[in-house]
Amino acid sequence: MDGKRRIHVDELRDIKKGPWKVEEDQVLIHHVKKYGPRDWSSIRSRGLLRRTGKSCRLRWVNKLRPDLKTGVKFSxxxxxxxxxxxxxxxxxxxxxxxxxxxxxxxxxxxxxxxxxxxxxxxxxxxxxxxxxxxxxxxxxxxxxxxxxxxxxxxxxxxxxxxxxxxxxxxxxxxxxxxxxxxxxxxxxxxxxxxxxxxxxxxxxxxxxxxxxxxxxxxxxxxxxxxxxxxxxxxxxxxxxxxxxxxxxxxxxxxxxxxxxxxxxxxxxxxxxxxxxxxxxxxxxxxxxxxxxxx
DNA sequence: AAGGGTGCCAACCGCCGGGCG
DNA sequence: GCGCCCGGCGGTTGGCACCCT
Structure with a gap:
Protein backbone atom coordinates (compact mmCIF):
# COMPACT_ATOMS: atom_id res chain seq x y z
CA MET A 1 0.00 0.00 0.00
CA ASP A 2 1.14 3.59 0.35
CA GLY A 3 4.01 4.79 2.45
CA LYS A 4 1.85 6.19 5.13
CA ARG A 5 0.32 2.83 5.79
CA ARG A 6 3.68 1.09 5.97
CA ILE A 7 5.01 3.59 8.43
CA HIS A 8 1.97 3.02 10.56
CA VAL A 9 2.61 -0.72 10.68
CA ASP A 10 6.24 -0.18 11.58
CA GLU A 11 5.24 2.10 14.36
CA LEU A 12 2.84 -0.43 15.72
CA ARG A 13 5.62 -2.98 15.79
CA ASP A 14 7.74 -0.59 17.77
CA ILE A 15 5.20 0.11 20.45
CA LYS A 16 6.20 -0.68 23.99
CA LYS A 17 3.80 -2.27 26.44
CA GLY A 18 3.91 -3.44 29.99
CA PRO A 19 4.89 -1.79 33.24
CA TRP A 20 6.18 1.74 33.12
CA LYS A 21 9.71 2.59 34.09
CA VAL A 22 10.63 5.56 36.22
CA GLU A 23 12.37 7.19 33.27
CA GLU A 24 9.24 6.88 31.17
CA ASP A 25 7.19 8.43 33.93
CA GLN A 26 9.60 11.32 34.08
CA VAL A 27 9.36 11.89 30.36
CA LEU A 28 5.60 11.84 30.58
CA ILE A 29 5.51 14.20 33.53
CA HIS A 30 7.83 16.55 31.75
CA HIS A 31 5.59 16.52 28.70
CA VAL A 32 2.52 17.31 30.75
CA LYS A 33 4.30 20.12 32.54
CA LYS A 34 5.27 21.57 29.23
CA TYR A 35 2.14 21.05 27.16
CA GLY A 36 -0.51 20.09 29.62
CA PRO A 37 -2.44 16.83 29.78
CA ARG A 38 -3.17 16.69 26.08
CA ASP A 39 -1.55 15.82 22.77
CA TRP A 40 -0.83 12.37 24.03
CA SER A 41 -0.11 11.03 20.62
CA SER A 42 2.55 13.68 20.10
CA ILE A 43 4.61 12.07 22.85
CA ARG A 44 5.09 9.17 20.54
CA SER A 45 5.32 11.15 17.33
CA ARG A 46 8.07 13.27 18.85
CA GLY A 47 9.95 10.12 19.71
CA LEU A 48 9.85 10.81 23.42
CA LEU A 49 8.34 7.47 24.32
CA ARG A 50 7.53 4.27 22.52
CA ARG A 51 4.10 4.24 24.07
CA THR A 52 0.78 4.90 22.42
CA GLY A 53 -1.04 8.06 23.23
CA LYS A 54 -3.69 6.05 24.92
CA SER A 55 -1.17 4.37 27.13
CA CYS A 56 0.38 7.71 28.05
CA ARG A 57 -2.93 9.21 28.90
CA LEU A 58 -3.88 6.21 31.00
CA ARG A 59 -0.61 6.33 32.88
CA TRP A 60 -1.06 10.00 33.63
CA VAL A 61 -4.68 9.78 34.63
CA ASN A 62 -4.37 6.68 36.76
CA LYS A 63 -0.96 7.04 38.27
CA LEU A 64 0.95 10.25 37.73
CA ARG A 65 -1.64 12.92 38.28
CA PRO A 66 -0.55 14.90 41.33
CA ASP A 67 -3.94 14.95 43.01
CA LEU A 68 -4.36 11.22 43.33
CA LYS A 69 -4.91 9.41 46.59
CA THR A 70 -2.42 6.70 45.84
CA GLY A 71 -2.17 3.97 48.40
CA VAL A 72 -5.16 5.18 50.35
CA LYS A 73 -7.91 2.66 50.76
CA PHE A 74 -11.51 3.53 50.18
CA SER A 75 -13.02 4.90 53.36
C1' DA B 1 7.59 -24.50 54.29
C1' DA B 2 4.55 -24.98 50.50
C1' DG B 3 0.54 -24.38 47.95
C1' DG B 4 -3.88 -22.50 47.07
C1' DG B 5 -7.18 -18.74 47.67
C1' DT B 6 -7.99 -13.97 47.75
C1' DG B 7 -7.40 -8.90 47.41
C1' DC B 8 -5.57 -5.30 45.09
C1' DC B 9 -3.73 -2.91 41.43
C1' DA B 10 -1.80 -1.74 36.87
C1' DA B 11 -2.31 -2.05 32.27
C1' DC B 12 -4.31 -3.61 27.95
C1' DC B 13 -8.21 -4.25 24.73
C1' DG B 14 -12.16 -3.05 22.19
C1' DC B 15 -15.76 0.05 21.33
C1' DC B 16 -17.57 4.52 20.65
C1' DG B 17 -18.04 9.38 19.64
C1' DG B 18 -16.12 13.75 18.20
C1' DG B 19 -13.07 16.44 15.37
C1' DC B 20 -10.92 17.18 11.16
C1' DG B 21 -9.36 16.97 6.42
C1' DG C 1 -20.67 12.25 3.37
C1' DC C 2 -16.67 9.53 4.38
C1' DG C 3 -12.66 7.84 6.47
C1' DC C 4 -9.11 8.43 9.73
C1' DC C 5 -7.22 9.69 14.07
C1' DC C 6 -7.54 10.61 18.76
C1' DG C 7 -9.25 10.57 23.28
C1' DG C 8 -12.48 8.68 26.63
C1' DC C 9 -14.56 4.92 28.73
C1' DG C 10 -15.90 0.30 30.46
C1' DG C 11 -14.55 -4.44 30.63
C1' DT C 12 -11.04 -7.68 31.27
C1' DT C 13 -6.70 -9.77 32.33
C1' DG C 14 -2.36 -10.68 34.55
C1' DG C 15 0.86 -10.09 38.25
C1' DC C 16 2.08 -9.69 42.85
C1' DA C 17 1.58 -9.79 47.80
C1' DC C 18 -0.69 -11.48 51.65
C1' DC C 19 -3.19 -14.86 54.30
C1' DC C 20 -4.64 -19.27 55.60
C1' DT C 21 -4.44 -24.16 55.88
Whole structure:
Protein backbone atom coordinates (compact mmCIF):
# COMPACT_ATOMS: atom_id res chain seq x y z
CA MET A 1 0.00 0.00 0.00
CA ASP A 2 1.14 3.59 0.35
CA GLY A 3 4.01 4.79 2.45
CA LYS A 4 1.85 6.19 5.13
CA ARG A 5 0.32 2.83 5.79
CA ARG A 6 3.68 1.09 5.97
CA ILE A 7 5.01 3.59 8.43
CA HIS A 8 1.97 3.02 10.56
CA VAL A 9 2.61 -0.72 10.68
CA ASP A 10 6.24 -0.18 11.58
CA GLU A 11 5.24 2.10 14.36
CA LEU A 12 2.84 -0.43 15.72
CA ARG A 13 5.62 -2.98 15.79
CA ASP A 14 7.74 -0.59 17.77
CA ILE A 15 5.20 0.11 20.45
CA LYS A 16 6.20 -0.68 23.99
CA LYS A 17 3.80 -2.27 26.44
CA GLY A 18 3.91 -3.44 29.99
CA PRO A 19 4.89 -1.79 33.24
CA TRP A 20 6.18 1.74 33.12
CA LYS A 21 9.71 2.59 34.09
CA VAL A 22 10.63 5.56 36.22
CA GLU A 23 12.37 7.19 33.27
CA GLU A 24 9.24 6.88 31.17
CA ASP A 25 7.19 8.43 33.93
CA GLN A 26 9.60 11.32 34.08
CA VAL A 27 9.36 11.89 30.36
CA LEU A 28 5.60 11.84 30.58
CA ILE A 29 5.51 14.20 33.53
CA HIS A 30 7.83 16.55 31.75
CA HIS A 31 5.59 16.52 28.70
CA VAL A 32 2.52 17.31 30.75
CA LYS A 33 4.30 20.12 32.54
CA LYS A 34 5.27 21.57 29.23
CA TYR A 35 2.14 21.05 27.16
CA GLY A 36 -0.51 20.09 29.62
CA PRO A 37 -2.44 16.83 29.78
CA ARG A 38 -3.17 16.69 26.08
CA ASP A 39 -1.55 15.82 22.77
CA TRP A 40 -0.83 12.37 24.03
CA SER A 41 -0.11 11.03 20.62
CA SER A 42 2.55 13.68 20.10
CA ILE A 43 4.61 12.07 22.85
CA ARG A 44 5.09 9.17 20.54
CA SER A 45 5.32 11.15 17.33
CA ARG A 46 8.07 13.27 18.85
CA GLY A 47 9.95 10.12 19.71
CA LEU A 48 9.85 10.81 23.42
CA LEU A 49 8.34 7.47 24.32
CA ARG A 50 7.53 4.27 22.52
CA ARG A 51 4.10 4.24 24.07
CA THR A 52 0.78 4.90 22.42
CA GLY A 53 -1.04 8.06 23.23
CA LYS A 54 -3.69 6.05 24.92
CA SER A 55 -1.17 4.37 27.13
CA CYS A 56 0.38 7.71 28.05
CA ARG A 57 -2.93 9.21 28.90
CA LEU A 58 -3.88 6.21 31.00
CA ARG A 59 -0.61 6.33 32.88
CA TRP A 60 -1.06 10.00 33.63
CA VAL A 61 -4.68 9.78 34.63
CA ASN A 62 -4.37 6.68 36.76
CA LYS A 63 -0.96 7.04 38.27
CA LEU A 64 0.95 10.25 37.73
CA ARG A 65 -1.64 12.92 38.28
CA PRO A 66 -0.55 14.90 41.33
CA ASP A 67 -3.94 14.95 43.01
CA LEU A 68 -4.36 11.22 43.33
CA LYS A 69 -4.91 9.41 46.59
CA THR A 70 -2.42 6.70 45.84
CA GLY A 71 -2.17 3.97 48.40
CA VAL A 72 -5.16 5.18 50.35
CA LYS A 73 -7.91 2.66 50.76
CA PHE A 74 -11.51 3.53 50.18
CA SER A 75 -13.02 4.90 53.36
CA UNK A 76 -16.50 3.96 54.49
CA UNK A 77 -17.60 7.32 53.17
CA UNK A 78 -16.04 6.67 49.79
CA UNK A 79 -17.67 3.30 49.82
CA UNK A 80 -21.09 4.71 50.47
CA UNK A 81 -20.59 7.29 47.77
CA UNK A 82 -19.66 4.68 45.22
CA UNK A 83 -22.63 2.54 46.14
CA UNK A 84 -24.97 5.48 45.97
CA UNK A 85 -23.67 6.71 42.68
CA UNK A 86 -23.48 3.28 41.13
CA UNK A 87 -27.11 2.89 42.01
CA UNK A 88 -27.86 6.17 40.32
CA UNK A 89 -25.63 6.09 37.29
CA UNK A 90 -24.82 2.44 36.77
CA UNK A 91 -21.29 1.55 35.72
CA UNK A 92 -20.35 5.07 34.78
CA UNK A 93 -17.06 4.88 36.59
CA UNK A 94 -15.63 8.04 35.17
CA UNK A 95 -18.67 9.96 36.26
CA UNK A 96 -18.64 8.38 39.69
CA UNK A 97 -14.96 9.15 40.05
CA UNK A 98 -15.66 12.84 39.62
CA UNK A 99 -17.48 12.72 42.94
CA UNK A 100 -14.48 11.19 44.66
CA UNK A 101 -11.53 13.56 44.77
CA UNK A 102 -8.28 11.79 44.16
CA UNK A 103 -9.92 8.69 42.77
CA UNK A 104 -9.81 7.57 39.18
CA UNK A 105 -12.35 5.66 37.21
CA UNK A 106 -9.97 2.74 37.37
CA UNK A 107 -9.89 2.95 41.15
CA UNK A 108 -13.65 2.95 41.34
CA UNK A 109 -13.93 0.19 38.83
CA UNK A 110 -11.42 -1.97 40.66
CA UNK A 111 -13.08 -1.27 43.95
CA UNK A 112 -16.46 -2.23 42.61
CA UNK A 113 -15.10 -5.31 40.93
CA UNK A 114 -13.47 -6.51 44.13
CA UNK A 115 -16.65 -5.86 45.99
CA UNK A 116 -18.70 -7.80 43.49
CA UNK A 117 -16.32 -10.70 43.70
CA UNK A 118 -16.49 -10.71 47.46
CA UNK A 119 -20.25 -10.58 47.48
CA UNK A 120 -20.47 -13.34 44.95
CA UNK A 121 -18.15 -15.43 47.01
CA UNK A 122 -20.07 -14.80 50.20
CA UNK A 123 -23.33 -15.66 48.61
CA UNK A 124 -21.87 -18.60 46.83
CA UNK A 125 -20.41 -19.90 50.04
CA UNK A 126 -23.66 -19.54 51.86
CA UNK A 127 -25.69 -21.25 49.19
CA UNK A 128 -23.43 -23.74 47.52
CA UNK A 129 -21.11 -25.31 50.06
CA UNK A 130 -19.83 -28.03 47.84
CA UNK A 131 -18.32 -25.61 45.40
CA UNK A 132 -17.17 -22.83 47.63
CA UNK A 133 -13.69 -21.45 47.37
CA UNK A 134 -12.67 -23.86 44.73
CA UNK A 135 -12.31 -21.50 41.83
CA UNK A 136 -9.86 -18.77 41.42
CA UNK A 137 -11.20 -15.25 41.21
CA UNK A 138 -9.20 -14.92 38.06
CA UNK A 139 -11.90 -16.77 36.26
CA UNK A 140 -14.08 -13.75 36.44
CA UNK A 141 -16.34 -14.89 33.68
CA UNK A 142 -18.30 -16.99 36.09
CA UNK A 143 -19.18 -13.81 37.86
CA UNK A 144 -20.86 -12.50 34.82
CA UNK A 145 -23.08 -15.51 34.78
CA UNK A 146 -23.57 -15.98 38.46
CA UNK A 147 -25.37 -19.03 39.66
CA UNK A 148 -27.99 -16.90 41.36
CA UNK A 149 -30.46 -14.53 39.94
CA UNK A 150 -30.06 -12.09 42.75
CA UNK A 151 -26.34 -11.57 42.94
CA UNK A 152 -25.86 -7.84 42.99
CA UNK A 153 -25.39 -6.85 39.47
CA UNK A 154 -24.39 -3.87 37.48
CA UNK A 155 -27.66 -2.09 37.49
CA UNK A 156 -29.46 -1.19 40.62
CA UNK A 157 -32.61 0.60 41.57
CA UNK A 158 -32.19 4.29 41.84
CA UNK A 159 -32.18 5.40 45.40
CA UNK A 160 -32.68 8.77 46.86
CA UNK A 161 -31.79 8.16 50.45
CA UNK A 162 -29.81 10.52 52.48
CA UNK A 163 -26.47 9.20 53.57
CA UNK A 164 -27.65 9.10 57.13
CA UNK A 165 -30.63 7.03 56.19
CA UNK A 166 -28.54 4.56 54.35
CA UNK A 167 -26.02 4.29 57.09
CA UNK A 168 -28.79 3.86 59.55
CA UNK A 169 -30.17 1.00 57.59
CA UNK A 170 -26.98 -0.89 58.19
CA UNK A 171 -27.13 -0.67 61.89
CA UNK A 172 -29.36 -3.46 62.95
CA UNK A 173 -27.08 -6.33 63.61
CA UNK A 174 -27.92 -9.70 64.90
CA UNK A 175 -25.36 -11.79 66.73
CA UNK A 176 -26.65 -15.03 65.33
CA UNK A 177 -28.33 -16.47 62.34
CA UNK A 178 -31.17 -18.72 63.15
CA UNK A 179 -31.14 -21.87 61.15
CA UNK A 180 -34.29 -23.54 60.07
CA UNK A 181 -34.34 -27.03 61.52
CA UNK A 182 -33.64 -29.68 59.04
CA UNK A 183 -36.87 -31.06 57.73
CA UNK A 184 -38.70 -27.77 57.89
CA UNK A 185 -37.11 -26.64 54.73
CA UNK A 186 -38.73 -24.39 52.24
CA UNK A 187 -37.17 -24.75 48.86
CA UNK A 188 -35.26 -21.62 47.99
CA UNK A 189 -37.15 -20.30 45.10
CA UNK A 190 -34.72 -18.44 42.86
CA UNK A 191 -31.67 -19.00 44.91
CA UNK A 192 -30.08 -22.36 44.96
CA UNK A 193 -29.72 -25.41 42.86
CA UNK A 194 -28.30 -27.40 45.74
CA UNK A 195 -30.43 -30.39 46.60
CA UNK A 196 -32.48 -29.37 49.56
CA UNK A 197 -32.53 -32.78 51.09
CA UNK A 198 -28.83 -32.69 51.71
CA UNK A 199 -28.35 -29.49 53.66
CA UNK A 200 -29.77 -27.69 56.63
CA UNK A 201 -30.80 -24.18 55.80
CA UNK A 202 -30.33 -20.69 57.00
CA UNK A 203 -33.21 -18.30 56.78
CA UNK A 204 -32.66 -16.14 53.78
CA UNK A 205 -34.68 -13.36 52.33
CA UNK A 206 -36.31 -13.99 49.06
CA UNK A 207 -35.22 -11.06 47.02
CA UNK A 208 -37.77 -9.15 45.03
CA UNK A 209 -37.88 -10.73 41.65
CA UNK A 210 -38.42 -7.48 39.83
CA UNK A 211 -35.67 -5.78 41.74
CA UNK A 212 -33.03 -8.43 41.81
CA UNK A 213 -30.18 -6.11 42.44
CA UNK A 214 -29.09 -5.46 45.94
CA UNK A 215 -27.03 -2.31 45.87
CA UNK A 216 -26.46 -1.48 49.47
CA UNK A 217 -23.84 -3.88 50.63
CA UNK A 218 -21.00 -2.06 52.18
CA UNK A 219 -17.51 -3.30 51.79
CA UNK A 220 -16.79 -5.72 54.56
CA UNK A 221 -20.26 -5.50 55.85
CA UNK A 222 -22.00 -8.56 57.09
CA UNK A 223 -24.68 -9.05 54.57
CA UNK A 224 -25.02 -12.61 55.74
CA UNK A 225 -25.16 -11.51 59.33
CA UNK A 226 -28.02 -9.15 58.75
CA UNK A 227 -30.04 -11.82 57.09
CA UNK A 228 -30.96 -13.19 60.46
CA UNK A 229 -31.96 -9.89 61.94
CA UNK A 230 -35.68 -9.72 62.60
CA UNK A 231 -35.87 -6.34 60.98
CA UNK A 232 -33.83 -7.24 57.98
CA UNK A 233 -36.69 -7.62 55.61
CA UNK A 234 -38.36 -4.47 56.77
CA UNK A 235 -35.13 -2.61 56.60
CA UNK A 236 -34.17 -3.62 53.16
CA UNK A 237 -37.21 -4.43 51.16
CA UNK A 238 -40.34 -3.89 53.12
CA UNK A 239 -41.69 -6.99 54.70
CA UNK A 240 -44.79 -7.29 52.66
CA UNK A 241 -42.85 -7.48 49.48
CA UNK A 242 -40.96 -10.56 50.45
CA UNK A 243 -41.30 -14.12 51.36
CA UNK A 244 -38.60 -16.11 52.99
CA UNK A 245 -36.41 -18.64 51.37
CA UNK A 246 -33.75 -20.75 52.95
CA UNK A 247 -30.32 -21.50 51.78
CA UNK A 248 -27.93 -24.17 52.86
CA UNK A 249 -25.32 -23.46 55.45
CA UNK A 250 -21.86 -23.85 54.13
CA UNK A 251 -19.83 -26.69 55.58
CA UNK A 252 -17.52 -24.32 57.34
CA UNK A 253 -20.47 -22.84 59.11
CA UNK A 254 -21.79 -26.19 60.15
CA UNK A 255 -18.57 -27.53 61.40
CA UNK A 256 -18.44 -25.51 64.58
CA UNK A 257 -18.95 -28.68 66.52
CA UNK A 258 -21.05 -27.54 69.44
CA UNK A 259 -24.59 -28.63 69.86
CA UNK A 260 -25.70 -25.04 69.52
CA UNK A 261 -24.06 -24.84 66.18
CA UNK A 262 -26.79 -27.02 64.87
CA UNK A 263 -29.24 -24.23 65.28
CA UNK A 264 -27.19 -21.13 65.61
CA UNK A 265 -24.30 -19.87 63.56
CA UNK A 266 -21.70 -17.64 65.10
CA UNK A 267 -21.89 -14.36 63.31
CA UNK A 268 -18.15 -13.88 63.57
CA UNK A 269 -17.64 -16.83 61.34
CA UNK A 270 -19.65 -15.17 58.64
CA UNK A 271 -18.27 -11.69 58.65
CA UNK A 272 -15.34 -10.50 56.71
CA UNK A 273 -12.78 -8.31 58.32
CA UNK A 274 -12.81 -4.53 58.14
CA UNK A 275 -16.33 -4.47 59.32
CA UNK A 276 -17.33 -0.95 60.17
CA UNK A 277 -17.80 -0.40 63.87
CA UNK A 278 -21.37 -0.77 64.91
CA UNK A 279 -21.52 2.73 66.30
CA UNK A 280 -20.91 3.92 62.80
CA UNK A 281 -24.56 3.21 62.21
CA UNK A 282 -25.98 4.51 65.41
CA UNK A 283 -29.15 5.96 64.07
CA UNK A 284 -31.67 3.46 62.96
CA UNK A 285 -34.21 4.39 60.40
CA UNK A 286 -36.08 2.37 57.90
CA UNK A 287 -35.30 2.20 54.27
CA UNK A 288 -38.15 2.72 51.90
CA UNK A 289 -39.79 -0.34 50.55
CA UNK A 290 -39.06 -1.34 46.97
CA UNK A 291 -42.27 0.28 45.90
CA UNK A 292 -40.63 3.59 46.68
CA UNK A 293 -37.65 2.91 44.55
CA UNK A 294 -37.86 4.90 41.41
C1' DA B 1 7.59 -24.50 54.29
C1' DA B 2 4.55 -24.98 50.50
C1' DG B 3 0.54 -24.38 47.95
C1' DG B 4 -3.88 -22.50 47.07
C1' DG B 5 -7.18 -18.74 47.67
C1' DT B 6 -7.99 -13.97 47.75
C1' DG B 7 -7.40 -8.90 47.41
C1' DC B 8 -5.57 -5.30 45.09
C1' DC B 9 -3.73 -2.91 41.43
C1' DA B 10 -1.80 -1.74 36.87
C1' DA B 11 -2.31 -2.05 32.27
C1' DC B 12 -4.31 -3.61 27.95
C1' DC B 13 -8.21 -4.25 24.73
C1' DG B 14 -12.16 -3.05 22.19
C1' DC B 15 -15.76 0.05 21.33
C1' DC B 16 -17.57 4.52 20.65
C1' DG B 17 -18.04 9.38 19.64
C1' DG B 18 -16.12 13.75 18.20
C1' DG B 19 -13.07 16.44 15.37
C1' DC B 20 -10.92 17.18 11.16
C1' DG B 21 -9.36 16.97 6.42
C1' DG C 1 -20.67 12.25 3.37
C1' DC C 2 -16.67 9.53 4.38
C1' DG C 3 -12.66 7.84 6.47
C1' DC C 4 -9.11 8.43 9.73
C1' DC C 5 -7.22 9.69 14.07
C1' DC C 6 -7.54 10.61 18.76
C1' DG C 7 -9.25 10.57 23.28
C1' DG C 8 -12.48 8.68 26.63
C1' DC C 9 -14.56 4.92 28.73
C1' DG C 10 -15.90 0.30 30.46
C1' DG C 11 -14.55 -4.44 30.63
C1' DT C 12 -11.04 -7.68 31.27
C1' DT C 13 -6.70 -9.77 32.33
C1' DG C 14 -2.36 -10.68 34.55
C1' DG C 15 0.86 -10.09 38.25
C1' DC C 16 2.08 -9.69 42.85
C1' DA C 17 1.58 -9.79 47.80
C1' DC C 18 -0.69 -11.48 51.65
C1' DC C 19 -3.19 -14.86 54.30
C1' DC C 20 -4.64 -19.27 55.60
C1' DT C 21 -4.44 -24.16 55.88
Missing amino acids: AEDERTVIDLQAQFGNKWAKIATYLPGRTDNDVKNFWSSRQKRLARILHTSTSPSSSSTKSHKTTKHLQTPPFDFIPSLKAPKLSLSREQEFAAKSQLCPTIEAVPFGEVVYPNPISAVPVDQQPYVSFPQFPILQPDYPLLLEGQDFIGRLGAPSFLDDEFGHSALGTAQVPIAPSFQASGTSESHDMVDIDSLIDDDFPPIDLFDQIEQLPSPSHWS
